[in-house]
Amino acid sequence: MSVKIISDSTCDLSKELIEKYKIQILPLHVILGERECLDGINISPDEIYRWADENRSVPGTSAPSITETMQLLQKCGSDGSEIVCFSISEKMSTTANVMRLAAKELDMEERVFVVDSENLSTGVGLLVLEAATMALEGRAAVEIVAQIQKLRPCVRASFVVDTLIYLQRGGRCGSVTALAGGALKLHPRIVVSNGEMQADRKYRGKMEKVLLSYTDDLKPQLLNARRNRVFVTHSGCSAEIVELVCRHLKEMGIFEEILVTRAGSVISSHCGPGTLGVLFIERG
Secondary structure, three states: OOEEEEEEHHHOOOHHHHHHOOEEEEOOEEEEOOEEEEOOOOOOHHHHHHHHHHHOOOOEEEOOOHHHHHHHHHHHHOOOOEEEEEEOOOOOOOHHHHHHHHHHHOOOOOOEEEEEOOOOOHHHHHHHHHHHHHHHOOOOHHHHHHHHHHHHHHEEOEEEOOOOHHHHHHOOOHHHHHHOOHHHOEEEEEEEEOOEEEEEEEEEOOHHHHHHHHHHHOHHHHOOEOOOOEEEEEOOOOHHHHHHHHHHHHHHOOOOOEEEEEOOHHHHHHHOOOOEEEEEEEOO
């Protein structure tokens, strides 16, 4: 029996990766006032930033509807395939529960496996690619899920934000309020731990210097990383800054593949423009 892989849109994987690994995407919703959009379908991060500036607010986000989720499960499962579904951390969204409810409604619980990634952005994406690789190798869903559960606590997801405004307004990272003081040009490092975002370090100065320091601070973990890939995921940094970080990682000589992705609309809604993260799986 074949296995299909579904991820919600917060995995922030590029179209090329989605096509290469045959992944199906379930979009979350982005709410701009009275306008409701689908992440990655009819809204872009740059549109979100313009709306946020004009309205001095941040957009809302919400889980996919149960109807949308049922439709995708039916499409993927029409040939009898097993399905492994990945969601953003349950502490940040109800998406995983919607997936479970949709499977129950369709009487597909025995062949739909929902994985709470306990992460966000390409922290989810790293697990999705591992699962998709196993699916293409012909592994069974139970085997894939068991392996993913072993890898899940080893995912290292962190990022540095250029502006505190979006995280403060969105209220998704309570520890950021303790770092309030945009006038001081603080750039907190946000880490995902136990499915939640926490600010654990702060940098000062220009982002070029900050991001090099951030990458250097990760080096002990990077040296113990699985070497197959690392993600550099950003929410609208300049090409020069992205290249600077990639070059720094390349000089470390650790990874076989450095993948650059642009964060989608949901993640960008919460972190704001100019955010950049280095995400990888550490060896257990």
